[in-house]
Amino acid sequence: GMNDQKPQGLLREQELAEIRELFGGIADPMLLVLKVHLYTEHIMERLILAALPRGDRVLEGGNLSYAQKIALVSALNCVEDQHITALRNLNKIRNACSHERDKSITAADIDLLGRAYGSGYTNLKKTHEGNFRNWLSATLGWLCGGLLHYANKLEQPADKKPGAGT
Numbered sequence: 001g002m003n004d005q006k007p008q009g010l011l012r013e014q015e016l017a018e019i020r021e022l023f024g025g026i027a028d029p030m031l032l033v034l035k036v037h038l039y040t041e042h043i044m045e046r047l048i049l050a051a052l053p054r055g056d057r058v059l060e061g062g063n064l065s066y067a068q069k070i071a072l073v074s075a076l077n078c079v080e081d082q083h084i085t086a087l088r089n090l091n092k093i094r095n096a097c098s099h100e101r102d103k104s105i106t107a108a109d110i111d112l113l114g115r116a117y118g119s120g121y122t123n124l125k126k127t128h129e130g131n132f133r134n135w136l137s138a139t140l141g142w143l144c145g146g147l148l149h150y151a152n153k154l155e156q157p158a159d160k161k162p163g164a165g166t
Helices: 013-023 029-051 055-062 066-076 081-099 107-127 132-155
Strands: none
Touching (some): 013 029, 029 055, 029 066, 029 132, 066 081, 081 107
8 A cells, every 4th residue: 555665665775775884794693683773873863953943952971871772762753663673672672692602693583673663674574585685774774764764854844945945
């Protein structure tokens, strides 16, 4: 129907290019997950700064945990719930990485991340069948791309055209 999730539908080319550039060269799944966790935290901070009149006051001092930032972004209602769910699950995986010495990223971990995206994820998974690294990065890319899209949208008021005032 009209609301079928298209992973690439929302994403502008430059956003995808930015994410590819940031993460394309990382071969180690664990490192990729840790980097994406940091990156999503940065994007959540951008969302908080853009959505709140004085978002800087919430962020200054660095006292908010990742989980608290997710709760705040969720309460601001500025990204789709599926991304919030994926962020919570990314945080679970990241925390498992910190606490289990021999933890490695598994197929179950990717499914946990992707589950939030429903049938679109099922298709993504089929596309990358047999290629663990691409399947992982495509799933993480969906989350990053979605968040980046909303951050860019919030930071650009409708009345300000890109390039205005340059």
